[in-house]
Amino acid sequence: MDDTLVDGPQAIRVTAFALGYVPAGATMEIDDNETATLLIEAPAFVTESDGWLPLRAKVRLSVPPDRDITVYLRSEDATEVIVPATVVITAGQTSAPFSLQVLDEREVDGTQEAVISASVPGWGAAARRIDVEDNEPVKLFIGVEEENGLNGKSPKRKGWSRS
Ligand SMILES: [Ca+2]
Ligand SMILES: [Ca+2]
Numbered sequence: 559m560d561d562t563l564v565d566g567p568q569a570i571r572v573t574a575f576a577l578g579y580v581p582a583g584a585t586m587e588i589d590d591n592e593t594a595t596l597l598i599e600a601p602a603f604v605t606e607s608d609g610w611l612p613l614r615a616k617v618r619l620s621v622p623p624d625r626d627i628t629v630y631l632r633s634e635d636a637t638e639v640i641v642p643a644t645v646v647i648t649a650g651q652t653s654a655p656f657s658l659q660v661l662d663e664r665e666v667d668g669t670q671e672a673v674i675s676a677s678v679p680g681w682g683a684a685a686r687r688i689d690v691e692d693n694e695p696v697k698l699f700i701g702v703e704e705e706n707g708l709n710g711k712s713p714k715r716k717g718w719s720r721s
């Protein structure tokens with residue numbers, strides 16, 4: 559079905575009637591051929607302390623759709639950032655905001671690259687990298703171990719340590 563509408567993949571209900579048979583239905587998906595480009599806008603840097611970032615990211619379409627478009631979201635590293643499963647760009651709009659949840663773990667893991675992706679079946683996908691900075695305090699200290707008398711041989715040690 560080639561129309562001029564930017565309407566995304568559509569579920570077409572095909573119903574067959576035949577004398578003496580109960581109506582049978584089948585659903586198939588027809589991909590739209592009026593394509594639009596999908597983009598993700600999101601902060602380039604976040605920190606683990608940010609936690610819940612309400613509506614701080616956005617999916618954007620190059621042209622407004624003629625009907626509501628469901629965009630599927632995915633976080634490639636769900637240990638760093640969580641995104642909702644879907645967001646809907648309503649007809650006539652070119653963007654829809656969504657929230658980010660930055661996870662705060664206790665691991666000293668430095669800055670991690672978290673990639674989030676958005677896709678509309680038949681339209682391809684978009685991806686966006688978010689650098690998630692660690693918030694674990696890194697304590698530097700000089701430790702001097704005391705001899706504990708075990709064989710009298712425990713060496714005194716100086717060192718750098720992270721905790
Ligand atoms: Ca943390
Ligand atoms: Ca961490």
Ligand SMILES: [Ca+2]
Pocket residue numbers: 606638663667668670690691692
């Ligand atoms: Ca982390």
